[in-house]
Amino acid sequence: MTEAIERKKSLGELADELEERMIDELDRMVSKSALFRMADGNLGPTQSGPLHKKHPGKVFLMGDDPRLPKMPARPTLLDFMKYRSRGNNHLLQSGLHALNAGMNETTITACLLHDIANGMFIKADHGYWGAQLIEPYVTEEISWAIRAHQALRFFPDESVGYPYPELYVKHFGADYVVDDYVRDAYEKARDHKWYMTARMITVHDIYSFDPNKQVTWDPFIDILGRNFKEPKEGLGYDNSPVAHMWRTIIRPTKYL
Numbered sequence: 001m002t003e004a005i006e007r008k009k010s011l012g013e014l015a016d017e018l019e020e021r022m023i024d025e026l027d028r029m030v031s032k033s034a035l036f037r038m039a040d041g042n043l044g045p046t047q048s049g050p051l052h053k054k055h056p057g058k059v060f061l062m063g064d065d066p067r068l069p070k071m072p073a074r075p076t077l078l079d080f081m082k083y084r085s086r087g088n089n090h091l092l093q094s095g096l097h098a099l100n101a102g103m104n105e106t107t108i109t110a111c112l113l114h115d116i117a118n119g120m121f122i123k124a125d126h127g128y129w130g131a132q133l134i135e136p137y138v139t140e141e142i143s144w145a146i147r148a149h150q151a152l153r154f155f156p157d158e159s160v161g162y163p164y165p166e167l168y169v170k171h172f173g174a175d176y177v178v179d180d181y182v183r184d185a186y187e188k189a190r191d192h193k194w195y196m197t198a199r200m201i202t203v204h205d206i207y208s209f210d211p212n213k214q215v216t217w218d219p220f221i222d223i224l225g226r227n228f229k230e231p232k233e234g235l236g237y238d239n240s241p242v243a244h245m246w247r248t249i250i251r252p253t254k255y256l
């Protein structure tokens with residue numbers, strides 16, 4: 001047996017051990033959604049049957065995942081930022097950059113929320129997912145701009161000093177060509193009345209204009225208060241068309 005195969009086998013064993021330990025500690029079996037399994041390149045069947053066989057008497061997790069921070073009963077946007085989101089500093093730095101540049105509150109809010117999907121939900125097509133997630137709670141202009149920023153990021157606009165991001169060359173390679181639907185979205189957005197709002201997201205989409213600066217939500221509380229309508233029932237429980245998306249973020253491993 002080659003060393004490579006041995007190493008692969010031991011990784012698989014490690015994963016099994018981890019799963020066992022998790023089930024012991026949680027006293028519940030955790031099932032992974034198809035998307036989580038696909039992220040590991042796995043299109044195989046769900047593990048429900050084998051897990052039941054292995055752990056007779058144990059049931060699947062249907063409530064809060066004890067490995068994740070508990071969320072309030074009526075969570076607000078900032079609760080999600082605190083208990084579920086990663087990468088908030090990027091959002092805050094973008095928001096601060098827009099604030100310092102004297103942008104209006106629509107643009108500042110759009111900058112603050114533009115990558116909300118990446119931090120707590122899904123990266124692929126993040127502009128679309130992010131826009132959808134907040135659509136019922138912000139103006140149409142804000143969600144439109146967030147949806148469009150995904151495509152606009154790939155296309156320079158010299159009129160506002162926005163070049164193709166060097167980071168994208170690093171991330172995707174110098175020869176990367178965007179998908180057709182991204183180019184189409186860019187071309188449509190270019191003629192839209194809110195093009196410049198979306199374009200401003202890209203201008204202020206700064207990864208770390210000051211890497212040592214930790215920005216807080218404090219300067220944005222009032223702006224978000226005016227531009228993000230919190231449902232009184234809490235995000236996830238207001239019966240809006242996207243409530244289920246917030247609930248999935250609260251309980252990502254709920255069996256059904």
Ligand SMILES: [Fe+2]
Pocket residue numbers: 114115126127149150
């Ligand atoms: Fe983005």
Ligand SMILES: [Fe+2]
Pocket residue numbers: 090114115205206
């Ligand atoms: Fe960004």
